[in-house]
Amino acid sequence: MPEKVNRRKFLRGTLMAGAAATGFVSLEEHILTEALAKGLDRKVALPEAISAGAMPTGKLGNLTISRILSGGNLLGGWAHSRDLLYVSELMKAYNTEQKQFDTFELLEQAGVNTVQVDMVQVAQVDKYNRERGGHLQRIANVHPTWGLWNVADWDHIKTNLDGLVDQGVDAIYVHGGYADQLVEAALNKGRKENIELIGKIVDYVRSQGLPAGIGSHALEVPIECDKAGIQPDYYFKTFHHDAYWSAHPKENRIPFSVDTQGGVDHDQFHDNIFDLDWQATAEYMKSKKQPWFAFKTLAAGAIDPKEGFKFAFENGADFIVVGMFDFQIAQDVSLVIETLNNLSGRERDWMA
Numbered sequence: 020m021p022e023k024v025n026r027r028k029f030l031r032g033t034l035m036a037g038a039a040a041t042g043f044v045s046l047e048e049h050i051l052t053e054a055l056a057k058g059l060d061r062k063v064a065l066p067e068a069i070s071a072g073a074m075p076t077g078k079l080g081n082l083t084i085s086r087i088l089s090g091g092n093l094l095g096g097w098a099h100s101r102d103l104l105y106v107s108e109l110m111k112a113y114n115t116e117q118k119q120f121d122t123f124e125l126l127e128q129a130g131v132n133t134v135q136v137d138m139v140q141v142a143q144v145d146k147y148n149r150e151r152g153g154h155l156q157r158i159a160n161v162h163p164t165w166g167l168w169n170v171a172d173w174d175h176i177k178t179n180l181d182g183l184v185d186q187g188v189d190a191i192y193v194h195g196g197y198a199d200q201l202v203e204a205a206l207n208k209g210r211k212e213n214i215e216l217i218g219k220i221v222d223y224v225r226s227q228g229l230p231a232g233i234g235s236h237a238l239e240v241p242i243e244c245d246k247a248g249i250q251p252d253y254y255f256k257t258f259h260h261d262a263y264w265s266a267h268p269k270e271n272r273i274p275f276s277v278d279t280q281g282g283v284d285h286d287q288f289h290d291n292i293f294d295l296d297w298q299a300t301a302e303y304m305k306s307k308k309q310p311w312f313a314f315k316t317l318a319a320g321a322i323d324p325k326e327g328f329k330f331a332f333e334n335g336a337d338f339i340v341v342g343m344f345d346f347q348i349a350q351d352v353s354l355v356i357e358t359l360n361n362l363s364g365r366e367r368d369w370m371a
Contacts, residue, residue, distance in 0.1 A: 063121070063345045065128055069352055074130025075359045077337055077371035079253055079310055080230045082156060082189055084133045084371070087355045089126050090314060090342035091136040099319035101265060101290050113344070116143075122345040123147045123155060129352040132156055133189075135255075135314070135340045138179060139165070141186050158312075159183050160234060160255075161220065162194035171201060171213050176220060184227045191224045192232030192255050193217055195314075196278045199237045203275040206239065218249040225252070232312075236277035238299055251309060255340070257294040258301070258313035260330055263321040265291040272296070293318060301334040310371035314340035324351055328358045335367030
């Protein structure tokens, strides 16, 4: 009688057969198939070649930060999935609390000492640090309470800022989507007080003894802040090239369209691009003396990490923020170490 094939054996065989057909088995695929062989509830192990001491670091004020940070989207299940409707639910189903904590633990073992989180995710990282004895640093964004994104009210934002300060986060920046929205309304609807609000947030964060940053997808955000004399301690700015299939034509890219509702026209925005003009971003950041945290460096999974990491660091990023499942950590960390050890052609000075 033929041997009964269970789900785990089927998945493992399918993955390895697919990799063999291409003639290439990545470190990530090795780790994932090994995890499937042992059971999905088991922790993924790091290769012995990766150690915390090998991870390059930079400085943000008094903070020492690994050159690669873990992004918070995987923790919250907020996937940029283009037109794939199931991805967010899949992420939530896979990343149970135990899996989240195992992933955090693996990050620390690999030398990744900082996570970028939404303000509503801070408590989960704190719980990990408390229950697993972790030491992850948290760079948190601030924005209006979910469902109230049209709010540009200082008292509301200050309440959320005070909540982050009380939780002891290590740095705070204005959420990229919120900053985009504030500046778009300032430019298109005459709400100049919105830009003043960004400056007020930066000043208040500094007054609490924390590094204060500005996030954005739109390059117009830091440009308008420059005009207003607002100089943050660091930038969170999207950055990736556009040489991948789902990137729509440059002539059809509309300012502030990132994070808006997309349509069905392939030649228009549909959750598919996060830096509308990477050349302009790279050129602008050359003049900035503050650290630059580049996020969406893989265009939400459309760009190979080996290519995307090299592109970001060569074009001036001081840190990269990458959403990583547990089975991706070993490959991503190895690539960052290899990339930085062999980096050439970078023109922007390291600012951290």
